[in-house]
Amino acid sequence: MDLAVYDLKLHRGRFIATVIGVGLLFTIVLAMNGLYRGNIQEGLALIKATNPDLWVVERYRGGPFNEQSTLPEFYHYSVKAIPGVEKASPFIYYAVERPISGKSRHFSIIGYDVFGGLGGPQKIYAGRNIEQAHYEMVAHPKLGVRVGDRVPLGLHTYMVVGLTREAVSSDGEPMVYLSLSDAQEVLYQRDNEEVRSQRERLYRTLSGQSYLLPVQAEKLLPKLQPDTHIINAILVRLKPGINRAEVARGIEKWLYLSAFSTEEELQLMLKGRLASMTKQLLLFRTLLLIISVIIVSLVIYTFTMEKIRSIAVMKLIGAPNWVIIRMVMEQSLLLTIGAFLFGLALIHNTYQLFPRTLLIAPGDDLVTFIVAFAGGILASILGLWQALKTQPAMALGAQ
Amino acid sequence: MGILRIEGLTKIFGSGHLEVRAIEDINLSVSEGDLVALLGPSGSGKTTLLLCISLILDPTGGKIVFDGQTIFQKNGWAGVDMRRLRREKIGFIFQSHNLIPFLTARQNVLLPLSLVGLKGEKAESRVRELLEYMEIADRADYLPALLSGGEQQRVAIARALANNAKLILADEPTASLDTARGVKVMGLLKKIAKENQSAVIAVSHDERMIEGFDYVYRLKDGRIVGEKTNSTLN
Numbered sequence: 226m227d228l229a230v231y232d233l234k235l236h237r238g239r240f241i242a243t244v245i246g247v248g249l250l251f252t253i254v255l256a257m258n259g260l261y262r263g264n265i266q267e268g269l270a271l272i273k274a275t276n277p278d279l280w281v282v283e284r285y286r287g288g289p290f291n292e293q294s295t296l297p298e299f300y301h302y303s304v305k306a307i308p309g310v311e312k313a314s315p316f317i318y319y320a321v322e323r324p325i326s327g328k329s330r331h332f333s334i335i336g337y338d339v340f341g342g343l344g345g346p347q348k349i350y351a352g353r354n355i356e357q358a359h360y361e362m363v364a365h366p367k368l369g370v371r372v373g374d375r376v377p378l379g380l381h382t383y384m385v386v387g388l389t390r391e392a393v394s395s396d397g398e399p400m401v402y403l404s405l406s407d408a409q410e411v412l413y414q415r416d417n418e419e420v421r422s423q424r425e426r427l428y429r430t431l432s433g434q435s436y437l438l439p440v441q442a443e444k445l446l447p448k449l450q451p452d453t454h455i456i457n458a459i460l461v462r463l464k465p466g467i468n469r470a471e472v473a474r475g476i477e478k479w480l481y482l483s484a485f486s487t488e489e490e491l492q493l494m495l496k497g498r499l500a501s502m503t504k505q506l507l508l509f510r511t512l513l514l515i516i517s518v519i520i521v522s523l524v525i526y527t528f529t530m531e532k533i534r535s536i537a538v539m540k541l542i543g544a545p546n547w548v549i550i551r552m553v554m555e556q557s558l559l560l561t562i563g564a565f566l567f568g569l570a571l572i573h574n575t576y577q578l579f580p581r582t583l584l585i586a587p588g589d590d591l592v593t594f595i596v597a598f599a600g601g602i603l604a605s606i607l608g609l610w611q612a613l614k615t616q617p618a619m620a621l622g623a624q
Numbered sequence: 625m626g627i628l629r630i631e632g633l634t635k636i637f638g639s640g641h642l643e644v645r646a647i648e649d650i651n652l653s654v655s656e657g658d659l660v661a662l663l664g665p666s667g668s669g670k671t672t673l674l675l676c677i678s679l680i681l682d683p684t685g686g687k688i689v690f691d692g693q694t695i696f697q698k699n700g701w702a703g704v705d706m707r708r709l710r711r712e713k714i715g716f717i718f719q720s721h722n723l724i725p726f727l728t729a730r731q732n733v734l735l736p737l738s739l740v741g742l743k744g745e746k747a748e749s750r751v752r753e754l755l756e757y758m759e760i761a762d763r764a765d766y767l768p769a770l771l772s773g774g775e776q777q778r779v780a781i782a783r784a785l786a787n788n789a790k791l792i793l794a795d796e797p798t799a800s801l802d803t804a805r806g807v808k809v810m811g812l813l814k815k816i817a818k819e820n821q822s823a824v825i826a827v828s829h830d831e832r833m834i835e836g837f838d839y840v841y842r843l844k845d846g847r848i849v850g851e852k853t854n855s856t857l858n
Contacts, residue, residue, distance in 0.1 A: 226731065226738040228724075235726040235767070538722045541680065542783075543711020544739055617680045620722055621671060621795050 228548070229555035232532065243524050244563040250517045251568025254510050254593055259576055259583030261506045266584050268395040268499045271318075271335075272490045275392075277343050278469055279461035280485045281313070281476055287483075289318050289457035290395055290490070291497040298405075298454040300480070307475050309467035314342035315456040317408050320394065323378060325368060332368055333394035334401045336408020336456075343460035346402050352387035358404050363387040365399035378403075379411045395498060397581045405456070413453035424450075514596055517564070522604035525557045529608035536612050537619035549612050554605045561601030565594055626689070627790050627823045628654040628677065633686035635672050635846075646672040647846040650686070652839075656790070656821040659814060661834040664843035670827045673843070674795055677825065678714065679706040691790060711739050715784030715822070717813075719796035721776040723768040729755065729779045730764040736786040754782040758812070774805035781812055785820065792816065794826040798833050806833055 233240045272290065280289070281296075281304055288294025304313040317336035322329055337344035339355045346354065346363050352372035355361045362383040364370050374385045383403065392400045403411065415423075427449060431442035461484070463472055473484035485493065495503075529536070536549055569590060576583040633650040636643055647669040654660050662670045675681035676688070679695070688696040691713060695704045715736075716722075723732045730751055737747040755761040758778040768776050777797065784792050794813060798806030810826075810833050817824045828834055842850035 226734060228727075231731065232726040532724075532726070534722065535724045535726075538716075538718075538724065539735075540707070541678065541710065541716055542736055542739070543707045543709075543714075544735075545707060548739065617678075618675055620716070620718060621675060621678065621680075 227555070228552040229559065232528070232552070233556060233559065236528070240560070240563075243520075243560060244567055247517050247520055247560065247564035248567030248571065250513055250520070251565050251593070251597065252571045254513045254517070255568055255572040255585070255590065256576070256579065256583060257506050257510045257513070258589040258593060259572065259585045260579075260581055261503060261510075262584035262586055262589065263397070263582035264502055264506070265495070265499060267393050267397045267582055268494050269491050271392040271394065271400065272487060272494065274347055275316075275344055275460065276487050277314075277460035278463040278486070279473055279476070280487070280490050281459040281461055281480075281482050282457070282485070284477075284481050284483050287485075287493045287497060289316065291493045294457050296456050296459065296482070297452070298409075298456045300482070301456070301459045303480055304459045304461060304476060304482075307472060307479065309463055309472040309475070310461055311464040312341075312343060312462040314338045314344055314460045315405055316344040316458045316460050317405060317412070317456045319408075319412055319457070320396070320398065321378075321411070325370065325376060326374075328369075330368060330399075331396075332365075332399045332401055333396075334403055334408050334411060336403050336405040336412075337460075339404040342405075343462060346387070346389040346391060348391050349387040349389050352385070354387055355402065355404060356386070359407055360384060361386045361404070362407075363389055363402040365389060365393060365401070367393065367399035368401065379414050381407075381410070383407070393582070395494065409453050409455070413451070413455070514593075514600060517561075517597070518600035518604050521557060521560055521564075521601060522607050524560065525553065525605055525608040526611065528556055529553055529612050533611070533615055534619060536615050537617050540615065541617035541620040546613060550609060553608045553612050554602065557605035557608065558598070558601045561597050561604065565597045569594075626653050626655045627658075627691055628652075628825075629687075629689040630677070631687040631689075633673070633676060633688065634684050635669075635676060635681065636684045645846050647676070647683075647843075650848060652841060652848070654791070654823045654825060654839075656823055657817050658823045658839060659817045659837040660823070660825045661837045661840045662825065662827045662843060663829070663831065663834065663840060665829075667845075668843040669846035670843055671795070672846075674793055674825070674827055677791075678716070678793055679710060711736060712787060713790045715787070715789030715792040717777070717780050717784050717792065717794040717797045719799045721768070721773070721780045721800070723776055723779055723783070725768055728765050728767055729760065729771065729775075729782075732768070732779055733782045733786055736783060740787055750786065751782075754785055755779075757785075758782045773801050774808065777801060777805075777809050778812070781809070781816070785816060785822070788820065789822055792822050792824045794824060796827055796829065798828065798830065803832070806830070810834070810836075 282288035282294035283296055286292050286294040298315050301313045301315045304310060315338060320333045322331045355363055360381055360383050362385055364385050366388050370385045372385055375382050394400060424446060428442055428446060431437055431445055432439045469486055476482055476484040576585055630650055630652050634648050635646045637646055638644055650673060664670050676683045683696060685698055695702050733751045733754055734747060755764050758781060760775055760778045763771055763775055798809055813824050814836055816822055834840055840852045841848050
């Protein structure tokens, strides 16, 4: 005779409401599992998709994704000259917020050498790759564009010539690929009026110096304009059979730069930018699981207290302890499992609706289920303790 | 052979100047088919005596012999599985019926049978038989909350009889019923004692309800102060 089920049938409304409530908590836990996986996948996707032999960045910087790195563009010629280097390509990466189709969108731009350089999109699923030096772009469909769309960025309009899904930024934002010079222009090109104002300010500063004549100040002006030929990294492909560590040492020693393998870049991201998010998600998941266990525990305790007289009657008529333990624990587990299944069904049917990528892994679901199941057993302890200490005499009116 | 023999049973709560002698030097003997009433005002020790007989309260002294086996003497309980004894040989009827609220009438009667491992058609047919005997078979699938007080008490009696209990302990079984229903319930207990040869010990306040009982023990301040048998009653 399944006493737990009969009791729950009588209180089915409260049971269902609790299953839904706790189930929503489990939905959040499972969503955070997915967010954690998605966060790592997105954070590493670009590095994995680009995958050069070496990432060369500003000395002592963990760039270009984990930390800002700034290099003069011409450095890639110096890197190319290091023995063992087959190809060295300039690479620029930055985040922007611009209006796209009337909506303000946050996305990241990659600028690369479109004529055989490294760092461009590897797999185009619609359209083609960039083939011209200017005004063409390849974008991620999350940006909300289609092949043939024209997108204004800065002073110019760019045509979407291809779509790629292989990379998003570490924040999960869509990626846009441009030629290096276009990317530099979008990043550094300022409004004409602002350029004029800055030039005027600079001219006044220079002409105010006693050691410069106005004509000399005017001649100096073009030399003092900000340099826009800046990149964030140099992507290196090595010649076959070349020792990567040796080339990296050479670059660090002779060029005063830092060089990382793709594996090291991945570790930089995991231990740097992604680490705090990972810890935060773990903390949230732990807290939510604890809250779920506490809620189940209190509900089971209430269920148990409501039938404490029935438990006393059962004990009086000779029910062994295992009958009572089974009843309390079964209710706790039915509640926990019901809530987990509700949460599982909900997240598997809604994960596409989340703004960030949720990567739902069966292994994570299983581990969460095991933790929830153990929590369900734990949650029944309070009710069990109350049930087992109930005296059968209570059924006869004595306490 | 007697079902229950109690010799010099005493229960003392507290000690020193807080000592309360709830029952003292109680002697009684109950045989198969006996109808025994325990009468007395509140605080006379009726419930304490019932708790001791129910094997859920440790007496302080005396001896209890149940079904030919000494189960309690001065050294304490004699290594018996008291819950097993209760579920196999004792039936309980309560003042407030104490049916399990989430089980139907049928399931309430089925519960003690399932506790002794009786399942399937055998158990179902026993439940049907008991509910028909108590004239409540038509309410078998109702939850207790949907039954009247008298109907609930009849289900409770059916539950107490389920395992062919040798001893039925009834704690004020008519207290929550009106006189007519109370008389009917007492009539059922008498019927059970005679037809099933189960001994019935009923605690009551109300002398009108114990008409026809074989033995009546009157308690006052924890002691039996009066004893009547059927012959002296008639």
